[in-house]
Amino acid sequence: MSKLTTSPAKPRCYHCGEDCNEETFHAHDKDFCCSGCQMVYEILNQNGMCDYYTISNNPGTTRKVKVREDKFAFLDDGKIAASLIHFRDETQSHITFYVPQMHCSSCLWLLENLHRLEAGVLSSKVNFIKKEVDIVFDHHSFPLRKVAELLTSIGYEPYISFNDMGSKKTTIDSSKLYKLGVAGFCFANIMLMSFPEYLGIDARERNLLTVFRFANLFLSLPVFFYSASEFYTSAWKSLKHRFLNIDAPIVLAVWVTFGRSVYEVLTGTGGGYFDSMSGIVFFMLAGRVLQDKTYQQLSFERDYTSYFPIAVTRITDEKQETAALPDIRLNDTLLIHNEELIPADGIITRGKALIDYSFVTGESLPVAKEMGEIVYAGGKQTGGNIEILVIKEVAQSYLTKLWNRNEESGKPDEERSFVHLLSRYFTVILFTIAAAAATWWYFHDPAKIWTAVTAVLIVACPCALLLSNTFTNANILRRLGRNHLYLRNAQVIEDIASADCIVFDKTGTLTTGLYQDILYEGEPLQEKQVKAIGALAAQSTHPFSKAIAAWAGNLTRHKVTGFREIAGKGIEGIVDGDLITLGSASFVTQKEQMTNDASQVYIAIEEEVWGRFKFRNHYREEVPGMLQRLGKKYQLAVLSGDNAGEQAYLRQLLGYEAILLFNQQPMDKLEAIRTLQAQGKKVMMVGDGLNDAGALQQADIGIAVSESNNNFTPASDAILAADQLPKLDRFIRLGKANKQVVMAAFVISVLYNLVGLFFAVTGVLSPMIAAILMPSSSISILLVTYGLSNYFGFREKLK
Amino acid sequence: MSVIILLLIASISVASLFLFAFIWSVKNGQYDDEIAPAVRILFEDKPGGKRERDLLAEETLNN
Structure with missing residues (x-):
C-alpha cells in the first residue's frame, strides 16, 4: 500500500496472497489474512478440494470485506428469480452468473467442480472470456439463493445487477463467421475446379470443361448472394446517407466480375473469374472478422442499469420486503445496508450516512450526511444501515439522468476513416482508366471494349485497400489489448491518432484516489x-x-x-x-x-x-513524465472536481498553456469539452468515474481509466487499465503508425494492380493471371501489415 | 470421364461435411470462449498428484 511501511516480510495469506497486515489467522499450518479467507480454505479442505491451491498459487481474492448474510435474500422472490433464470423445467434450472473475481486456472477448476461441493448443483461451465459461469441446479433441493450463497462462501460472489433482469442472454453475432466459412468452402472448391481452365484440357474432353464451369457457377452463388451480402448492406447503408464508402466500389467490382463470369459461362466463351471473386470476398471477410474480434467481455455501452443492484429492501408498514428496482416509487422508504449502492435520490430519514461517491467522482473520501439531507443515487453507504425516502424515481435521479443523456449525442458512425476518402480517389482514377481503355479499343477493335472495361473494374477494385486496413487494424487492436488498452472498434485507432487536445480528470485518473x-x-x-x-x-x-x-x-x-x-x-x-x-x-x-x-x-x-x-492525492507512478512528454505536442487540460489546492503543482507540470479548471461539476466538464470542440479541437477525454460520463461521451474520443478489468466503467470509446496510463503517449504514436502501415501496404498492392491493369487494358487478362495476382497480392498485404505494425509496436516498446 | 464426375461429387461432399462441421461448431458456441477449453483439458479428473499438468494449465493460461 504505502511506501512508508518498511516492516520486514509479513506472512502472506495462503488463500489470496495478500500481506497479512493487521492480524494473522493461523490455522492448518497456514496463514490467512482474514477469517473469510480461512473459511474458504476450510470449506475446500473438508471437501478434499485443496487442488484449488496447487493449480495456481494464492488463487483466491481477499475476503476482508464481509458479505452481508441476507444479501441474496432477494433471490427468494419468485419474480426476481424468474427474471434471472433462463431455463427451467421440472427437475432443473439454468442460471448464468457474472463472477468478476475469476482470473486464473484455479478459479476455472473450482467453479467447474461445484457439484463436488454441493449435490444440488448438477453441473457448471465457465466462460472465461466473459467471466461467466453457467450453473445447472436442482431447484427443489437447492434454491437459487443457495447457489448464490455457495459461490459467495467460496469467494466468488456473483455480481447481479439491475441489467440482468431482462434475462436476455446477449449472443455474439456470428453471422460473419458463417459467411466466412461458406466463402472459404466455395473459394477452395472453385479454385480446385478451375485448374483445367488454368492449365488447359485435352480437346476430347471439352464437355468436361463445361461441367466444371457450371459447377463453379453453382458454387459461386452462395458467395455472391450470401457471403458478400455483408458488403451490400454496408454499401447500401452509406449510399442512403449520400456517402460513398469503400464498400460501394467493392460491390461494383463483385457484381461486374460475377456478371461477366456468368455471361462467359452461359455463352461458352470462357471460364469466368469465379475463383477471384470468391477469393476476394473470402479474404475481405477474414479481415473484417479479425478486426471486429475485439473485446466482447468488456462492455463499452454500459448504462446505469449495469451498476445498480437488482433489488433493494423496502420498508412498508414497518415490515421489510424485497422490491425490484423498477417497482420503486416516489415516497417509498428504502433500507440501505452497509456497502450497498443508493439506487435513487432520497432524503435520509434514519441513521447517519457516510456516503462513498468514489464510483461517481473517483474521490475515495466518504461524505457524511445527517438526517434530512439529500443523498444522490450512485453513492455507496459505508458504516451502519440508513433509511431513505425516495424523492426521485430511479430513472429520474440526478446521475442516471446524466448518464441517459448519452443517447442524444449521436456520433457519426465509422464513416470518418481516411480509407473511404482514399477509396473515392481510387474509384475516380479507376473509371478514368476504364474510359480510356474503352475509347482506345473503340477505335482499334470495338469487340474488345466490353472485355477490357470489365477487366479493369475487376482488377482494380479497392479490395487491397480494405484488406490492408482491416488487417492492420486487427493487429494493432490486438497489440493495444495486450497492453490493456481496449478499444471499442477499429475506428477509434484513427480517432486517437487525430486528437490534438487531451483533457484529463484529476482524482482517480491522474491520481490514485487513495491518500498515500x-x-x-x-x-x-x-x-x-x-x-x-x-x-x-x-x-x-x-x-x-x-x-x-x-x-x-x-x-x-x-x-x-x-x-x-x-x-x-x-x-x-x-x-x-x-x-x-x-x-x-x-x-x-x-x-x-x-x-x-x-x-x-x-x-x-x-x-x-x-x-x-x-x-x-498520490499521482500515479510515471504519470508526471507522461504529461510532460504529451505537453510538448498537445494542448493539455485538467478538469477537476476538487478545489484548486494543487493548481501550482499542475501548472508547473503541464506548462503555461495548459487549461486548468477546478470545482467542476459533471455538467461543467461536459461544457468545457464542448467549448474546446467549438474552437475546432479534436478532444480526447481521459477520465474515470460517473461524473466524467457526460464528458467522455461528448469528447471525440473518451477513454475510461479503470483500476482493474472487472471494475465498471462509464460508456466510452476505450478502456485503459490505470497502471498503463503512463504509456498513453506511446499508444497515440502507435495509432499514428497505423495509417502509415495501411498506406505502405496499399502502395504495394497498387503495384500488383498495375501489373494486372496492364493485362486488363490490353484485353488479355486470362483467368490464370487473375488467379495468381489476386491471392498473391492479398497474402503480401497480409505479411506487410503484420510485419510493419509489429515493427512499430516493437519500436514503441509495447508488448 | 464419369469417374471424374464421381470424384467431383465425392470431394465436394467431403468438403461440405467440413463446412457443416464448422457451422455446427460456431452454433455450438465453440468460438465464444477460446481460453477455457485449452486450460480445462489439462485438469486431472481425480484429486491429488499430477502437479505438472496443472502447472502446464497455468502456463497455457498465462501465455
Whole structure:
C-alpha cells in the first residue's frame, strides 16, 4: 500500500496472497489474512478440494470485506428469480452468473467442480472470456439463493445487477463467421475446379470443361448472394446517407466480375473469374472478422442499469420486503445496508450516512450526511444501515439522468476513416482508366471494349485497400489489448491518432484516489506515540485513518479502549492510558477554525493539540513524465472536481498553456469539452468515474481509466487499465503508425494492380493471371501489415 | 470421364461435411470462449498428484 511501511516480510495469506497486515489467522499450518479467507480454505479442505491451491498459487481474492448474510435474500422472490433464470423445467434450472473475481486456472477448476461441493448443483461451465459461469441446479433441493450463497462462501460472489433482469442472454453475432466459412468452402472448391481452365484440357474432353464451369457457377452463388451480402448492406447503408464508402466500389467490382463470369459461362466463351471473386470476398471477410474480434467481455455501452443492484429492501408498514428496482416509487422508504449502492435520490430519514461517491467522482473520501439531507443515487453507504425516502424515481435521479443523456449525442458512425476518402480517389482514377481503355479499343477493335472495361473494374477494385486496413487494424487492436488498452472498434485507432487536445480528470485518473502522500506538521512525535496513533487509526476504515495506520506501521500491538468514531468528524480512544483524538480541526481543537480544510487531520493527545497530518492525492507512478512528454505536442487540460489546492503543482507540470479548471461539476466538464470542440479541437477525454460520463461521451474520443478489468466503467470509446496510463503517449504514436502501415501496404498492392491493369487494358487478362495476382497480392498485404505494425509496436516498446 | 464426375461429387461432399462441421461448431458456441477449453483439458479428473499438468494449465493460461 504505502511506501512508508518498511516492516520486514509479513506472512502472506495462503488463500489470496495478500500481506497479512493487521492480524494473522493461523490455522492448518497456514496463514490467512482474514477469517473469510480461512473459511474458504476450510470449506475446500473438508471437501478434499485443496487442488484449488496447487493449480495456481494464492488463487483466491481477499475476503476482508464481509458479505452481508441476507444479501441474496432477494433471490427468494419468485419474480426476481424468474427474471434471472433462463431455463427451467421440472427437475432443473439454468442460471448464468457474472463472477468478476475469476482470473486464473484455479478459479476455472473450482467453479467447474461445484457439484463436488454441493449435490444440488448438477453441473457448471465457465466462460472465461466473459467471466461467466453457467450453473445447472436442482431447484427443489437447492434454491437459487443457495447457489448464490455457495459461490459467495467460496469467494466468488456473483455480481447481479439491475441489467440482468431482462434475462436476455446477449449472443455474439456470428453471422460473419458463417459467411466466412461458406466463402472459404466455395473459394477452395472453385479454385480446385478451375485448374483445367488454368492449365488447359485435352480437346476430347471439352464437355468436361463445361461441367466444371457450371459447377463453379453453382458454387459461386452462395458467395455472391450470401457471403458478400455483408458488403451490400454496408454499401447500401452509406449510399442512403449520400456517402460513398469503400464498400460501394467493392460491390461494383463483385457484381461486374460475377456478371461477366456468368455471361462467359452461359455463352461458352470462357471460364469466368469465379475463383477471384470468391477469393476476394473470402479474404475481405477474414479481415473484417479479425478486426471486429475485439473485446466482447468488456462492455463499452454500459448504462446505469449495469451498476445498480437488482433489488433493494423496502420498508412498508414497518415490515421489510424485497422490491425490484423498477417497482420503486416516489415516497417509498428504502433500507440501505452497509456497502450497498443508493439506487435513487432520497432524503435520509434514519441513521447517519457516510456516503462513498468514489464510483461517481473517483474521490475515495466518504461524505457524511445527517438526517434530512439529500443523498444522490450512485453513492455507496459505508458504516451502519440508513433509511431513505425516495424523492426521485430511479430513472429520474440526478446521475442516471446524466448518464441517459448519452443517447442524444449521436456520433457519426465509422464513416470518418481516411480509407473511404482514399477509396473515392481510387474509384475516380479507376473509371478514368476504364474510359480510356474503352475509347482506345473503340477505335482499334470495338469487340474488345466490353472485355477490357470489365477487366479493369475487376482488377482494380479497392479490395487491397480494405484488406490492408482491416488487417492492420486487427493487429494493432490486438497489440493495444495486450497492453490493456481496449478499444471499442477499429475506428477509434484513427480517432486517437487525430486528437490534438487531451483533457484529463484529476482524482482517480491522474491520481490514485487513495491518500498515500502524508506530511506531518507540528511537535515532533516520539516513536511510542507514533505507534499509539497508528493503533488508534487502524480501528477505523476511513481512508485517512487507513493512511495514518500505514504511515505509522503496526509492528507492535497496542490495546485501544473506549474507541469512538464520529462519522465525518473524527475518532478517539485510549491507547496505553493516553486519550488520543484524531479528526477535523473543529473536532480536535473544540473550536471553530477559519480554515476547515478537509485534507487535514489534527491530532491531540490528552486534549493537547500536537500537530496535523496533511494529505495529498498520490499521482500515479510515471504519470508526471507522461504529461510532460504529451505537453510538448498537445494542448493539455485538467478538469477537476476538487478545489484548486494543487493548481501550482499542475501548472508547473503541464506548462503555461495548459487549461486548468477546478470545482467542476459533471455538467461543467461536459461544457468545457464542448467549448474546446467549438474552437475546432479534436478532444480526447481521459477520465474515470460517473461524473466524467457526460464528458467522455461528448469528447471525440473518451477513454475510461479503470483500476482493474472487472471494475465498471462509464460508456466510452476505450478502456485503459490505470497502471498503463503512463504509456498513453506511446499508444497515440502507435495509432499514428497505423495509417502509415495501411498506406505502405496499399502502395504495394497498387503495384500488383498495375501489373494486372496492364493485362486488363490490353484485353488479355486470362483467368490464370487473375488467379495468381489476386491471392498473391492479398497474402503480401497480409505479411506487410503484420510485419510493419509489429515493427512499430516493437519500436514503441509495447508488448 | 464419369469417374471424374464421381470424384467431383465425392470431394465436394467431403468438403461440405467440413463446412457443416464448422457451422455446427460456431452454433455450438465453440468460438465464444477460446481460453477455457485449452486450460480445462489439462485438469486431472481425480484429486491429488499430477502437479505438472496443472502447472502446464497455468502456463497455457498465462501465455
